[in-house]
Amino acid sequence: MAAKARVQSNKIKHHYSVGFYIWTVVKYFSLVFFSFSAVLPLVSCVITAFKTDAEYKSTNVMTPPVSWFNFSNFAKAFTTANMGNAFKNSVIVLIFVLLGSILVGTQLAYVLNRFKFPGNGLIRNLFTFAALLPGIAMQVAVYEIMTNLHFVNTLYGYIIMMMGTDVISIYIFIQYFENLPTSLDESAIIDGASYFTIYRKILLPLLKPAIVTVCILKGAGTYNEYYCAQLYLQDKQTLGTVATSLYTFTGPLGNQYNMICAGVIISFIPALILFIVCQKQIYNGIAAGAVKG
Numbered sequence: 001m002a003a004k005a006r007v008q009s010n011k012i013k014h015h016y017s018v019g020f021y022i023w024t025v026v027k028y029f030s031l032v033f034f035s036f037s038a039v040l041p042l043v044s045c046v047i048t049a050f051k052t053d054a055e056y057k058s059t060n061v062m063t064p065p066v067s068w069f070n071f072s073n074f075a076k077a078f079t080t081a082n083m084g085n086a087f088k089n090s091v092i093v094l095i096f097v098l099l100g101s102i103l104v105g106t107q108l109a110y111v112l113n114r115f116k117f118p119g120n121g122l123i124r125n126l127f128t129f130a131a132l133l134p135g136i137a138m139q140v141a142v143y144e145i146m147t148n149l150h151f152v153n154t155l156y157g158y159i160i161m162m163m164g165t166d167v168i169s170i171y172i173f174i175q176y177f178e179n180l181p182t183s184l185d186e187s188a189i190i191d192g193a194s195y196f197t198i199y200r201k202i203l204l205p206l207l208k209p210a211i212v213t214v215c216i217l218k219g220a221g222t223y224n225e226y227y228c229a230q231l232y233l234q235d236k237q238t239l240g241t242v243a244t245s246l247y248t249f250t251g252p253l254g255n256q257y258n259m260i261c262a263g264v265i266i267s268f269i270p271a272l273i274l275f276i277v278c279q280k281q282i283y284n285g286i287a288a289g290a291v292k293g
Helices: 003-048 052-058 072-080 083-116 120-132 135-148 155-163 169-175 185-191 195-205 208-224 227-232 242-249 255-291
Strands: none
Touching: 003 242, 003 255, 072 083, 072 242, 072 255, 083 120, 083 155, 083 169, 083 195, 083 208, 083 242, 083 255, 120 169, 135 155, 135 227, 155 227, 155 255, 169 208, 185 195, 208 242, 227 242
């Protein structure tokens, strides 16, 4: 009986080890495959950005350029697409959209979480319903509203519109508020603090992880936003953003992909520098926000 049990145990261990090795191979193969799939477009973009027009037309996208020191595409892309002005507009939009979204989102989340009033649940459900609707389906109504308010082709109108399409950020702040004890509010009220003082001096500093998370999500979406910027900022020479400036190299007779790739790399560099400089705060904010949320 003991020998039979040992044989059965060895068979189980053998099957387990075979299954373990198969799962390990599948796991690492999938990691390598998806990593390669994610990096390949970026590598292709870098290679294409250094090619001349003749090289791009006569070689495939993965053929290295003759010279890696050909920066003429970058200079031409920056000047032709007026990317200096585009960067200025994108920074202005980004700063005001983030400030407005954080102030409006945190205050609205504070009211919905801390105060119970008739219609509180209805407002939350309406936000959920709005988040489920595709943004493209509502553009006819939004465009009509923007036109009636004379917000089309104005930078401030575009900023206000981008601030008002931030349902996900509001839910992030609401979730984080639910993990902050109400005893903080009660103690401050006993000491004579007003509701706005409680929000500004006590609760808002505690929302730093959630604010960092919202800044990452909202900032990336605003910086890369193309459709609404193309639709509402119609004067591309003065109101163009980084995303719409690359449209300069597209046309009915063909697209200059080497210039587009050069412009993509130029637009990518500021975000990369910001990430490298602030990666510690970004990682800490996302991790703390995930635990608290």
